[in-house]
Every structure is written in structure tokens, then in C-alpha cells.
Amino acid sequence: MRIVAVDPFYLRMPEITSAADGTQDTLLVRIRTDAGIDGWGECDASPLVSIAVYCCPMSHGNIINIRTSLIGETVDGPDDVLRLSEKVLRNGLDIQQIQHAYSGAEIALWDIIGKKLQKPIYSLLAEMSATPSTPHPKLPYASVLFGDTPEDTYHIAVALREQGYHAAKFGWGPMGKFGEENDIALVRAAREGMGSDTQIMIDAGVVWGTDYETAYKRAEAFAEFSPTWLEEPLAPDAIDAYSSLTAKNPRVPIAAGEGSNTYRMAEDLITHGGVQFVQIDTGRIGGIMPSFQVRRLAEQHGVQYVNHTFKSHLSLAAALHVFATNPDFDLLEYPAAGSELSQRIVKNPFPVDPDGMVCVNDLPGLGVQVDIDAICPYLVPVNIHVGTETVFQNTFL
Numbered sequence: 044m045r046i047v048a049v050d051p052f053y054l055r056m057p058e059i060t061s062a063a064d065g066t067q068d069t070l071l072v073r074i075r076t077d078a079g080i081d082g083w084g085e086c087d088a089s090p091l092v093s094i095a096v097y098c099c100p101m102s103h104g105n106i107i108n109i110r111t112s113l114i115g116e117t118v119d120g121p122d123d124v125l126r127l128s129e130k131v132l133r134n135g136l137d138i139q140q141i142q143h144a145y146s147g148a149e150i151a152l153w154d155i156i157g158k159k160l161q162k163p164i165y166s167l168l169a170e171m172s173a174t175p176s177t178p179h180p181k182l183p184y185a186s187v188l189f190g191d192t193p194e195d196t197y198h199i200a201v202a203l204r205e206q207g208y209h210a211a212k213f214g215w216g217p218m219g220k221f222g223e224e225n226d227i228a229l230v231r232a233a234r235e236g237m238g239s240d241t242q243i244m245i246d247a248g249v250v251w252g253t254d255y256e257t258a259y260k261r262a263e264a265f266a267e268f269s270p271t272w273l274e275e276p277l278a279p280d281a282i283d284a285y286s287s288l289t290a291k292n293p294r295v296p297i298a299a300g301e302g303s304n305t306y307r308m309a310e311d312l313i314t315h316g317g318v319q320f321v322q323i324d325t326g327r328i329g330g331i332m333p334s335f336q337v338r339r340l341a342e343q344h345g346v347q348y349v350n351h352t353f354k355s356h357l358s359l360a361a362a363l364h365v366f367a368t369n370p371d372f373d374l375l376e377y378p379a380a381g382s383e384l385s386q387r388i389v390k391n392p393f394p395v396d397p398d399g400m401v402c403v404n405d406l407p408g409l410g411v412q413v414d415i416d417a418i419c420p421y422l423v424p425v426n427i428h429v430g431t432e433t434v435f436q437n438t439f440l
């Protein structure tokens with residue numbers, strides 16, 4: 044099969060707010076082949092910044108855009124995905140955010156290969172790595188933002204509990220902004236709303252920067268509410284601070300990793316930062332294969348791999364295939380409060396089964412179908428002209 048088109052689509056809600064809600068807009072990438080097989084992927088990225096990486100004019104031999112690298116190439120099996128990833132990253136060596144932008148295309152390539160070979164992606168990964176190929180169900184944790192107040196947070200937690208969630212993560216918003224007492228009240232509210240027989244996770248949203256002493260104090264203060272982890276108390280690249288924090292052995296385990304835009308960043312967090320949970324966003328780190336490599340590294344280091352997914356079930360599918368076959372990596376970030384846009388992107392989202400678990404399906408490729416009619420109203424036309432040349436124009440979905 045030959046690649047005939049690489050189309051990034053900018054979709055967004057009518058209004059964008061400054062809330063830390065990454066579902067307000069998105070970038071979908073569709074790759075088409077001459078065999079009539081299409082693949083889809085989603086980037087967790089600023090859509091227009093990433094579109095630039097797909098279409099920017101060549102500056103020199105190390106700044107060649109993703110489309111130029113992919114169009115006309117053959118793609119028939121997993122080895123082609125690896126070969127093309129190498130080519131894209133080599134051609135874009137001096138484009139600093141190339142992995143991040145390429146994530147959508149890399150995921151789309153896996154989707155194509157899975158559809159062609161009639162196999163789910165997790166099974167292709169198992170074959171390539173000679174690892175077990177049986178998928179295992181995951182406990183979905185609802186991923187939501189803290190309410191503005193402890194009381195709001197309590198009501199959010201109660202509602203999640205009533206929806207049947209046995210685990211939930213609360214993050215960002217007021218956490219870390221109004222002093223220790225308020226921080227503790229937020230966590231207490233989350234625990235009381237969810238009940239004592241559930242798991243709660245706390246996401247501090249990088250609020251303490253490099254201040255590992257405060258992060259340690261909070262982790263100790265939150266311990267009485269038994270959260271599964273304290274996530275991103277520090278900046279994504281504050282590796283030394285993470286190292287200092289984890290060396291103090293706080294009673295609440297430390298999680299981080301969603302800010303990893305490259306495999307190397309995740310490796311640094313695992314080998315030097317000392318985190319106990321590494322959270323990888325397949326739509327940021329460069330796609331499925333670098334995520335899978337982090338999973339393998341986590342296995343070697345006794346660190347638990349968890350997905351980071353705050354987009355649609357298209358992203359969730361890509362995330363799930365990466366670690367579906369490891370029964371010990373049993374938690375799944377499950378978008379629970381996304382925008383109307385994010386909820387309409389696929390026709391067949393992953394349901395929570397009667398046992399409260401989520402399992403990857405056996406359909407070929409990603410196993411989800413993009414609902415083009417449903418997302419058309421959110422498509423933002425983008426036209427980029429450079430001088431007299433049109434370097435990018437949205438094609439119709």
C-alpha cells in the first residue's frame with residue numbers, strides 16, 4: 044500500500060476557556076492509502092502548532108515536514124511504521140516538537156497496519172516484542188478537575204460514585220493555589236464523596252514547580268486520605284526535584300510522565316526521578332511505539348505504567364493497546380467529563396462493563412470508528428498561505 048494523503052484536522056468547541064480541560068479542541072490526523080484503508084490518530088497538542096509541523100516549508104535537510112516524509116511511502120507491516128517513524132524524525136531533526144506532532148500520524152499508521160493485517164494493535168505489539176498477547180481488563184478511573192471549592196469537589200465525587208466509578212482522579216483547578224488548609228480540604232472532599240472503598244488519585248497539576256519540600260509536605264498531609272498517588276506535584280522536567288522528593292519516601296506514591304514529549308524524558312523520570320507510576324500520553328510522546336518502549340522500561344524498573352488520556356476514545360484506544368497485555372498495569376485513565384466534541388469523535392467508545400472494568404476490543408487496528416458526520420460541525424477551516432503558495436488547506440473530511 045502507498046500513502047496518498049496525510050490530513051490533520053483542527054476541531055474545536057465554539058468557545059474555548061482557560062480551564063485545564065484538554066478536550067476543548069483537538070487535532071485528528073487521517074492517513075489514506077491507495078488500497079482504500081484509512082487510519083486515524085489524535086494528538087494531545089496545540090492543533091495549529093502541530094499542523095505547522097505537517098506542512099511547514101523546508102528550511103534545510105533537517106527541517107522537512109511530516110507530510111513530505113510520508114506521502115508516497117509504502118506501508119504494509121509493522122516494520123514499515125518503524126522505518127517511517129525513523130524517517131520522519133530524521134527529516135524533522137531540528138523541529139523541536141516533531142515527536143509531539145507526529146503522534147497522531149504514528150497512531151494512524153498503526154491503525155492502517157492493524158486493519159490491513161486484520162489484527163488489533165496490542166496483538167501486533169506482542170508479536171513484535173515476543174511478549175504475551177492476552178489482553179487484560181483495566182480498572183477505569185474517572186479523570187476530572189477539582190471543583191472550585193471543597194464543597195463542589197464533594198458533589199463531583201458523589202456524582203462519579205453514583206455513576207458507578209470505583210476510582211477517580213481529581214486534578215488542577217484550585218489545588219496548590221490557596222494554601223495547605225484548602226488543599227487538604229479538597230482531598231478530604233474527594234475522599235468523602237467517593238467513599239472509603241474506592242481509589243482516589245490527586246493531580247497537583249505541576250503547581251509546586253521545583254519546590255519539592257512543599258510537595259513532600261502535601262504528600263504527607265494527604266496520606267490520611269489514602270490516595271493511590273500524588274500526580275505531577277512538580278514541573279515535568281524538574282528531574283532533580285523529583286529525585287529529591289522521592290528520596291524522602293513520602294507515604295503517598297509519586298506519579299508523573301504526561302509531560303514526556305519524548306521517550307528520553309520518560310526514561311529520565313523513571314531512572315533518575317524515582318517515580319512509582321509513569322503516565323504516558325500516546326498522543327504526545329510520539330505515538331504507540333515510544334509509549335510501548337516506556338512500558339517495557341517500566342516493567343524492567345518495577346514502575347507501574349499508566350496511560351495519560353484526557354481526549355476522546357480515539358486517544359483512549361491508542362493508549363490502551365500499549366499496555367493491554369500486562370495484567371499488573373491495571374489502572375486506566377478514563378476520560379469522564381470531556382467536552383461534547385470529545386464524546387462524539389468515535390462511534391463505538393469503550394464501555395465500562397458490568398464488573399466496572401474496561402477491556403480493549405479485538406477489532407482490527409485501533410478498534411474504534413471515527414464518526415465523521417458527528418464531528419463535521421466542529422471542523423475549523425484552516426488555510427495557510429506563504430507568499431503566493433498555499434502550504435495547507437483543509438480537505439473535506
Ligand SMILES: [Mg+2]
Pocket residue numbers: 214246248274275301
Ligand atoms: Mg495529570
